[in-house]
Amino acid sequence: MTPAVAAAVSVAEEHGIRVLDPVVLNDSFNLRVHLRPAPVVARVPTVTALGRARPADALRRELDVVSYLHGQGVPVVPPSDLLPAGPHLRDGVALSFWKHVEHDPGHRMSPETAGRALAGLHEALRGFPGELPYLGPVLDEPLRLLDLAPLREVARDRNVDVVIGVVHTTPQARYNYSVDLPADGSAPIYYAKWHFAPGAPFRHGDELLFAGDHVGLANCMDLNFPAPIRDYARAGARLMAVPAADEFGNGRQHSRMGLLRGVETGLSVAWAAQWGTPMISDPWGRVLAERDTEGTRKPFVMAFADVPSGPGPTVYARFGDWFAWLCLAMAAAGLVALRSVPRQPGRGVGGQGAVLQDAAGQEEPARG
Structure with a gap:
């Protein structure tokens, strides 16, 4: 059992899902594991995780978008309702859980049918209340890969x-x-x-x-x-x-x-x-x-x-810059205090001149 499969099984069993025979449905850019016999599929980003700084963020947006579309009646595979869909993090692995839907491997959808379904999906997304960044996070992925x-x-x-x-x-x-x-x-x-x-x-x-x-x-x-x-x-x-x-x-x-x-x-x-x-x-x-x-x-x-x-x-x-602000506050307070001190009469240049004049008019003492 690979670490990714082990992480998916561990989280599922912690939430009461009995897993006897995990089967890998697909292992390409994402690992998809059917947790048999439960009708639950675990999705684990593998190659795509290398291109995203936080793979769990992409899983969360995906769960939000698909849950909204499912609520609008759009034919999409919904997240699992047998356990918290996620995203979960276990031993450095991000993962989410989805409902397992049986399908006919031999069925082929015509281009016209696929085009109409895609147009309906985009029309339903016009009312999505969350954020849908333009091509995000695809524009950031080339460096990460x-x-x-x-x-x-x-x-x-x-x-x-x-x-x-x-x-x-x-x-x-x-x-x-x-x-x-x-x-x-x-x-x-x-x-x-x-x-x-x-x-x-x-x-x-x-x-x-x-x-x-x-x-x-x-x-x-x-x-x-x-x-x-x-x-x-x-x-x-x-x-x-x-x-x-x-x-x-x-x-x-x-x-x-x-x-x-x-x-x-x-x-x-x-x-x-x-x-x-x-x-x-x-x-x-x-x-x-x-x-x-x-x-x-x-x-x-x-x-x-x-x-x-x-x-x-x-x-x-x-x-932060508390000391600089403290210095400015103290300087401002000092200026305000100086402006509020009243001038005392008889002081200043005029008073000093009167004292000097009086001293000059004194009689010089006799010598001898």
Whole structure:
């Protein structure tokens, strides 16, 4: 029994479904398993899971859409009503459950019949209350289906997560990703960069994603800004893995900006610069390892070190720019207080002049 089939059987049995003879109906882009003798089919994304950062999200949308169509009387195979349809997650496997419908393998539907059925389906979907993103998530899948097998093999063999930076271009948009290849061989995790130079033709990300429990993913210019790094500290990160492009001439300066952002938020930083200065720093600003790529065109350089976990979010990470706002508030309060103090009579330039004149008019004491 494969891990995917075992996961489907395990979840079904936990919900009271008696499974004696699981039969694989189809194993292509998705695995479909009839959980005999129950009239339940488990659907497990396999190849499609490699192209989606969160396969369960696609399963949830599919269940919502089909449930709506079934309620509208459209002839679709509905989700199972014998157990929660899902999506479920078990041992890294996402899956959903559907009603098993007997069919005639020899039956062939004419193009005209299929076309009319498809048109009716689209017409019924006009009233769907949920979100239906344009071609989503298909536009994002080509990058996720790239052949990352060699690096994934390295991650599995050495039992370490591998994080790389990738620029991906589609006809509609460009993306800059930090991609985590997990040590356990599970599906890659794709973090989309948040910040770009003005006018850069990239689509901005807005999610926090982790490589493991406490390693946050970011990308290059993201460390020029308080967010998302401050948000990562609050969310439990202790180390930031940061692929960066940088440039010759300012790479070291940019790596130090990343270092200071780590000190500011209480995080260690692993800065993997394509050019410039690959660097590893601890949360107190000490450089544990670095390599200078200036003036060299070697295929790669390495910086490695034992990295301590950060202590957690600093006061700044917890409360933000409170000290700056406090200073501004105190300065404003001081100005208001000065304006409210009344002037005292007899003081100032006129009073001083009268005193000087009186002193000058005094008679000089006799000598001798």
